[in-house]
Amino acid sequence: MRSIFLTTMALxxxxxxxxxxxxxxxxxxxxxxxxxxxxxxxxSDPDVCVGASGEDYYLTASSFQCVPGLPILHSKxxxxxxxxxxxxxxxxEGNKELLAHFSKPQHGAGVWAPSIRFHDGWYYIYWGDxxxxxxxxxxxxxxxxxxxxxxVIEGKGYIDTTPLWDDxxxxxxxxxxANSRAKYASVLTVxxxxxxxxxxxxxxxxxxxxxxxxxxxxxxxxxxxxxxxxWIMCPAGGVPQGFxxxxxxxxxxxxxxxxxxxxxxxxxxxxxxxxxxxxxxxGEDWFIHFQDKEAYGRVVHLNPVDWTTxxxxxGRNGEPVTTHKKPKSSSSVVVNPVESDEFNxxxxxxxxxxxxxxxxxxxxxxxxxxxxxxxxxxxxxxxNFWEVPNMLLQKTPADVFTVTTKxxxxxKAEGQMGGLIMMGLNYQALVVKRVGKEFKLCLITCExxxxxxSQQEEVVATLKPTAVDNIDYKPxxxxxxxxxxxxxDSKVQFSWSKNGKKFSTCGSKYQMKEGKWIGAKFxxxxxxxxxxxxxxxxxxxxxxxxx
Numbered sequence: 311m312r313s314i315f316l317t318t319m320a321l322x323x324x325x326x327x328x329x330x331x332x333x334x335x336x337x338x339x340x341x342x343x344x345x346x347x348x349x350x351x352x353x354s355d356p357d358v359c360v361g362a363s364g365e366d367y368y369l370t371a372s373s374f375q376c377v378p379g380l381p382i383l384h385s386k387x388x389x390x391x392x393x394x395x396x397x398x399x400x401x402x403e404g405n406k407e408l409l410a411h412f413s414k415p416q417h418g419a420g421v422w423a424p425s426i427r428f429h430d431g432w433y434y435i436y437w438g439d440x441x442x443x444x445x446x447x448x449x450x451x452x453x454x455x456x457x458x459x460x461x462v463i464e465g466k467g468y469i470d471t472t473p474l475w476d477d478x479x480x481x482x483x484x485x486x487x488a489n490s491r492a493k494y495a496s497v498l499t500v501x502x503x504x505x506x507x508x509x510x511x512x513x514x515x516x517x518x519x520x521x522x523x524x525x526x527x528x529x530x531x532x533x534x535x536x537x538x539x540x541w542i543m544c545p546a547g548g549v550p551q552g553f554x555x556x557x558x559x560x561x562x563x564x565x566x567x568x569x570x571x572x573x574x575x576x577x578x579x580x581x582x583x584x585x586x587x588x589x590x591x592x593g594e595d596w597f598i599h600f601q602d603k604e605a606y607g608r609v610v611h612l613n614p615v616d617w618t619t620x621x622x623x624x625g626r627n628g629e630p631v632t633t634h635k636k637p638k639s640s641s642s643v644v645v646n647p648v649e650s651d652e653f654n655x656x657x658x659x660x661x662x663x664x665x666x667x668x669x670x671x672x673x674x675x676x677x678x679x680x681x682x683x684x685x686x687x688x689x690x691x692x693x694n695f696w697e698v699p700n701m702l703l704q705k706t707p708a709d710v711f712t713v714t715t716k717x718x719x720x721x722k723a724e725g726q727m728g729g730l731i732m733m734g735l736n737y738q739a740l741v742v743k744r745v746g747k748e749f750k751l752c753l754i755t756c757e758x759x760x761x762x763x764s765q766q767e768e769v770v771a772t773l774k775p776t777a778v779d780n781i782d783y784k785p786x787x788x789x790x791x792x793x794x795x796x797x798x799d800s801k802v803q804f805s806w807s808k809n810g811k812k813f814s815t816c817g818s819k820y821q822m823k824e825g826k827w828i829g830a831k832f833x834x835x836x837x838x839x840x841x842x843x844x845x846x847x848x849x850x851x852x853x854x855x856x857x
Contacts (some may be wrong), residue, residue, distance in 0.1 A: 330392065332646035333856050334708035337389055338636070340644070344389040344612065345633045346579070348598075350704040351647060351796065352607020352829030353381070355423035355470075355530060357586040358388075358598050359433070361452070367638060368426060368452045369598070369610075370397065370435055374827055375412060375420040376663040377401060380435055382452050386641035388588065388596055388799060390610055393647050393660040397435055397456040398445050400667045402456040408442065412667045415699050417760065418826030422488075423530050423584070423803050425472035436462075438469035440488040446507065462508055467492030473507050474540070474562070476535035477573035481507045482562045484517075484542055486529035496520040498531050500562055509774060517564040518557060518698035520546050524569070527552065530584040534734075536617075543564060543622070546550070546581030550602045554583040556622050572597070572613065582611060582630040587622065588712035592638035597624045605800040605822035606706050607733065607829020612637075649707045649855040653681040660701075664832070666699030673847070675698060685726050685838035685845040694738065695835060696759040703733060706797065707855060713832055714794045715853040716810060718776070719749070720786045723843035727752070728836035730793040732802045735760050735824035739835055740804040740816055742773070742789050744846070749773040749789045753816045770806070770816045774826065784844055795823070795832060 336352040349356075353371035361368055367388055373379035378396035401412040401420050412420065425438035432446045434457075445465040445545045449456040463483075470486040480501040489495035497519050502512030520528035524547060531544040539558045549843050553573035557566035570583050585599030594617035600608035614634060615626040625631050651659045656675050664672060673683035686700045695701070717729050721744040729741030739754045751773055756765035779785035792807040801819040822830045836848040 324534070329643060329645040330648040331644055332649060332707060332817060334649070334711040336646050338644045338646060339633070341632055342636055344636050345790050346611040346613075346631065347390050347601065347609040347611045349383070349610035349647060350606075350708050351609060352670070352831075353383070353610050353705075354608040354612050354828065355584055356598055356600060357423075357425045357472075357532065358588055359426045359428045359586070360588060360590065361433075362431070368433065370424050370426045371610075371787060372422045372423055372437075372827070373398070373663070374418055375401070375416045375666060376828070377378035377412070377665075377667050378457075378663060380422050380424060380447070381650065383647065384453070386643065388413045388590075388598065388637045390641075390643060390645045391647060392645045394453045395660075397449070397452075398459065402445070402459045404462065410663070412778060413669065413699065415665045415697060417696070418828075423470040423486075425586075426764045427473060427475075429473075429475050434473065434481070436471045436473055436507075438471045438488075440469050440764075443467060444468045444483070444485065451762055453846060455796070460508060462503070463510055470530045472531060472533040473503065474535060475507075476562070479505050481505055482533065483507075483510070484531045484533045484575055485514075486531060486544075496526050496528050498528060498544065500533075500564075514562045517559075518542065518544075518566055518568065525555065528555065533587055534587060540566075541587075541622075543571075543587060547794060548581070550581045550604075552581050552583050554599065555639065560623075570628070572599070572624035572628055572630060572807060577629050577632070578610065579630040579632070582613070585610075587615060590637060592835065594637055594638060597622070601630075602808060603709075603829075605824050605830045606709065607824060642725060647707070649704065650853060651681075652679070652852045653850055654679045661704040662702050663831075664699060664702070665701045665703065669700070671700075671845075673702065676849075679851070681834075683728065683834050683836040683848045685728065685836050685847060685849070687838050687841050687845075689737055690841075692839075693762050694756045694759045694765040695731070695733070695739070696762070698835065698837060700834060701731065701733060701835050703731075703831035705831055706829055709800075710798045710857070712794065712796045712856050713853060714792060714810075715834075716792050716851040717790075717834075718851070719789045719791070719846070720785050720848040720849060721749070721788075721846040722784060723838070723840055723846070725839040726837075726846035728834065728846070728848035730795060730804070730832070731835040732797075732822055733833045733835075734823040734825045734830040736821070737830075738802060738817075738820045739806065740770070740793050740795070740806060740823075741835065743767075744787070747787065748775065749787075750792075751816075753804060755817075768817060771814075780844065820825075848849075
């Protein structure tokens with residue numbers, strides 16, 4: 311099962327596709343300037359490295375329980391980004407126990423705050439899984455296959471890990487600590503690793519303590535060396551309202567002198583922090599980081615860095631920029647992370663993630679230009695969709711956008727349902743549900759799904775089947791329909807149509823809510839309330855993201 315999925319992911323990487331230009335958000339202004347965010351989507355805790363050529367930049371970000379994990383984005387200029395790969399097809403290949411653990415949604419667990427580095431011909435990604443330890447994958451081609459994850463430090467509480475290979479070949483690792491597991495936080499520790507970065511050979515040393523002062527919640531450290539100084543750059547002060555610190559020492563073990571180098575100031579860009587510093591082949595310095603936008607997630611910003619004073623002053627005098635001159639680059643190609651999908655390839659598009667480790671019974675592409683998502687069998691006593699692993703979802707791509715999909719819902723039995731969802735701690739979905747020999751179009755709403763609260767259904771319309779199988783053996787009934795959601799001001803409005811031209815709205819605008827450490831995500835839900843019946847399915851013909 312997993313080998314087929316790995317083959318599919320390899321095909322995704324190799325499949326040639328035109329460079330995608332978003333209709334709803336592109337940061338490149340076309341005049342040599344850019345507007346933040348450079349990625350207006352939830353790539354939380356981003357980190358970036360310069361590739362072997364000096365002309366390529368690779369970014370990864372937290373993916374938590376979502377699969378595939380560890381997205382790999384590529385850019386030539388730090389402004390125009392595209393999704394090219396995932397380093398982690400499942401959580402965690404090579405470990406049967408953990409593969410089984412993550413076969414169900416483990417909301418907010420998994421991959422926290424990775425770092426990506428290029429060292430001695432290899433690309434490395436390190437991350438802390440707060441429940442299981444520090445992990446690493448590596449490759450010589452970031453757009454190809456990555457190694458199976460290696461646990462380099464086993465234990466609970468480790469998060470936000472970054473290696474540093476020193477001039478003498480020695481390797482050090484910095485990390486933060488998750489209070490939810492370790493029962494302490496706001497400290498950073500450094501330890502020595504083996505030269506190949508695969509195991510610790512020294513004990514951790516606390517090098518920075520933010521407890522009891524404004525530097526509380528210091529975490530997400532990134533480790534660098536510049537002009538003989540060891541640098542740790544990290545966020546502090548909390549997520550939405552925090553700021554970025556830079557600290558330096560002549561020893562990797564400190565003591566470190568710290569300064570604020572980026573904060574909101576008089577701008578409307580809150581909590582600008584946690585990301586990676588990049589020194590380009592053109593002699594420029596940049597900092598890529600996130601801004602917390604609640605339901606939309608943590609979106610990616612780019613700020614210039616000035617080292618004139620010996621400290622990295624970020625943005626414009628320590629405040630984030632909105633519009634700025636682009637980094638020097640040999641490329642002028644405008645490209646954005648893909649959003650729409652015609653489902654014409656025999657592989658799953660790079661924008662999509664499942665909510666747990668992939669099982670082929672979740673769904674597969676077809677040879678008919680569609681994506682089929684089978685009904686997931688809900689457990690006895692289910693209350694809502696929080697437990698569903700096979701939701702096929704993608705990140706919100708802008709503050710304002712419209713999603714329209716054409717699909718056929720096929721049902722084999724009573725109670726089966728499928729449709730379009732905006733998923734988070736609270737969620738709303740518009741689904742086709744079989745009742746007897748016809749369908750009900752239902753608007754489903756759930757508040758506090760993570761707390762086990764029951765969802766509510768509102769019947770929008772009664773629909774006669776579009777088609778009925780003319781066989782005696784397990785016939786299905788089918789409904790062809792267009793579903794739409796429109797997002798503005800972090801509110802979602804659903805609507806539907808039989809012909810794709812005239813749409814009728816359903817209910818009132820609904821306040822979106824982020825998920826557990828992730829932004830709200832939209833896509834497909836397909837479920838069944840009866841464990842003994844044959845599965846029905848959603849057959850998505852296309853999905854289009856527009857203004």
